[in-house]
Amino acid sequence: MSNTGATVDERIKETSKLRKALIRPELGAIVGTVAVFAFFIVFAGDSGMFNPQGVLNWSTVSAQFMIIAVGACMLMIAGEFDLSVGSMIGFAGMSIAIISVTLGWPVWVAILLTFALCIAIGALNGIIVVRTGLPSFIVTLAFLFILRGFTIFFPQLIERRTIIGGISEAAAGDWLAPLFGGKVGGAFFVWLGDLGVIEVFSRGTRAGQPVVDGIPMLIIWALGLVIVAHIILTRTQFGNWIFAAGGDAQAARYVGVPVNRVKIQMFMFTAFCACVFATCQVIEFGSAGADRGLLKEFEAIIAVVIGGALLTGGYGSVVGAALGALIFGVVQQGLFFAGVESSLFRVFLGVILLFAVILNTYIRRIITGER
């Protein structure tokens, strides 16, 4: 028996460096990001979209998408979905409002209790999926309705309305609330304003202050989550387990990967991300509404898919998902700056989703050598 394994197969073409560099999950999202920025620089370049206020505007919207996309991305790579993200956002916001305003407890207690509650619900989602073997699509669809129902029911029962305000007053002086609703770098922007790098208000009560008075914590959360999740996914043992759990759960179990634990933890992480989103929103708006977070689960999933993740799991990128979220934010706000009817945003979503999935399928074929 001769040993033919070590010889180079003459039928495999050398792959070029360029092609190799292109074959990555983020490819579609990178191309999309460049295209979207190019488009709006041409069509909305003089509308104020790219001055400091404009940048802050679409950055904030993108950061919102990013926070939930990171959770959805990690979960999707682990092979599961969470359709309850949007309802979880509404639920978490309402929970903070009821505990802090209606019950009158300190805001930090409300935030911590809400995080604990949401993460527990995330774990419950995961445990049901793992134990029953049902598709996560069905289980989390059930929670989409259950959580939304409670989000409408409780404030009506207790306060006879579906919007609870007064959180800003309750949060004044709280030590934890600024971590979600605060701004950082104020002094830096004042300095930039003094230097004349950015504009300052010329009239009104804020005359002399810079037009941008800091970076919202929302953006810091988004960047922090993206960086941490990216490192965990690509650089750690746990990251390898996430890929393995989504790639082929049975094969992973055979080599001792605790697949069920990994999946449940990813459901908990997704719930955590939804809760971060909700807390930032509630502290910023000062109120919680029963309809908050509607359709957010789908926007998160679309951002993740644009980012190159496979719906079937085992493949994807947090950086890609973050770029997918950036595309979202830029287009949603850019259409406004460009004076285009905003309902067209949904048309755009549908079209780009379709293109992203087609491109991803093609990339996956190249990676796995399927024909």
Added chain:
Amino acid sequence: MTTEPIIQMRDIAKHFGPVIALNGVSFDIRPGECHCLLGDNGAGKSTFIKTMAGVHKPTSGEILFGGQQMHFDSPRDAMEAGIATVYQDLAMIPLMSVTRNFWMGREPIRKVGPFKFMDFKTANDVTMAEMRKMGINLRSPDQAVGTLSGGERQTVAIARAVHFGAKVLILDEPTSALGVRQTANVLSTIDRVRKTGIGIVFITHNVRHAMAVGDRFTVLNRGKTLGTAARGEITPEALQDLMAGGQEMAALEGSLGGTV
């Protein structure tokens, strides 16, 4: 052969409810030998190796590991004792790189302060070296397993088991889905691994593949061992007949000109 067996399985029976999957199977494996387990579809080969690998618990019978009674509660227990199993199609995850697959479940860790990272440098170097030992030159350790051929995937799985110190390697029909040349590669890998002193359990229903590398042959039929023969004690034709259950096969073979 006079060496002590690594594993002895005595009178293993396994019932699934009313179904008797195994009804008294005895089997042993010694270091450095390739013991072929042959049998037709439904003979109980899979149930038997899963019992050996700790997936199923036997209904009755005993498993001796290094002379001691053993009870495996999970595949993990069996793996830690040194029993590695390479399943036919569940060995690898195609979307993941060779390195990620190779180390899956046992990733090397590099500590940076309080943080633990996966040590990709070590992981890649070891993977490349182990694959080279098995006669496969990878383009890159980042290559997705999906780009490898079926034979190469089996080889990655075998190299992984060997690297992690398997004493017994169970191969579940490693050649059944492969072409001629890839089969030859896998068989030569088996030969190479055997020479390092690892006992190999080679499950197949292809007598020719078994004859190519086997030292001993055990035939399973309808949940029972029909007997064990050493190399040279039995002809391929006799093995084939045992597997298929005798007469009908002889008649069939006659009508096909004896080429099966």
